[in-house]
Amino acid sequence: MILNAIILFVLLWSHGAAADQFQIIDQEKDAAVRYARISVEGRDYYTDEMGRVSISGLDRGAYRASIAYGGDEIDITIQLTESDYLEQVYISMPPN
Numbered sequence: 001m002i003l004n005a006i007i008l009f010v011l012l013w014s015h016g017a018a019a020d021q022f023q024i025i026d027q028e029k030d031a032a033v034r035y036a037r038i039s040v041e042g043r044d045y046y047t048d049e050m051g052r053v054s055i056s057g058l059d060r061g062a063y064r065a066s067i068a069y070g071g072d073e074i075d076i077t078i079q080l081t082e083s084d085y086l087e088q089v090y091i092s093m094p095p096n
Contacts, residue, residue, distance in 0.1 A: 019056035020080045020087065024067065027090040036069035040078070055080060069093060 024033040024047055032051025037044055040055060040063050047053045058080055065078045072094045 019054060020078075020083060021085070022053050022055065022078065023086055023088045024051045024053065025088055025090050026093055028092055028095075033067070033069050033091065033093070036067050039066040039068070040064075052086065067091060 024036060024038070025031065026033050032049075033047055034049050034051055036047045036051075038047065038053050038055070039045075041058060043057065045053050045055055055078065060080050060082060062077055062079050065076050067074050067076065070093065074091060074093065076089065076091060078089065
């Protein structure tokens with residue numbers, strides 16, 4: 001069992017699977033975009049109460065991401081780099 005876990009770790013690490021942390025912020029309101037759906041490469045991720053989201057299972061590189069929040073949806077580009085810090089992403093949601 002431990003050997004299987006080690007093999008899986010090595011396979012993921014060697015193929016460059018990224019796990020990046022982002023905080024999505026509405027720049028007009030200067031507030032976290034809470035509980036939004038982030039779609040990347042057909043996978044859905046969700047922000048928490050602080051607007052944070054972890055994107056994992058994808059290789060390093062630039063990706064188009066769709067953010068759905070409050071009935072609106074916008075597209076942005078995110079860069080997965082396997083960084084060790086929380087990257088803040090400022091967005092402008094359409095006015096309500």
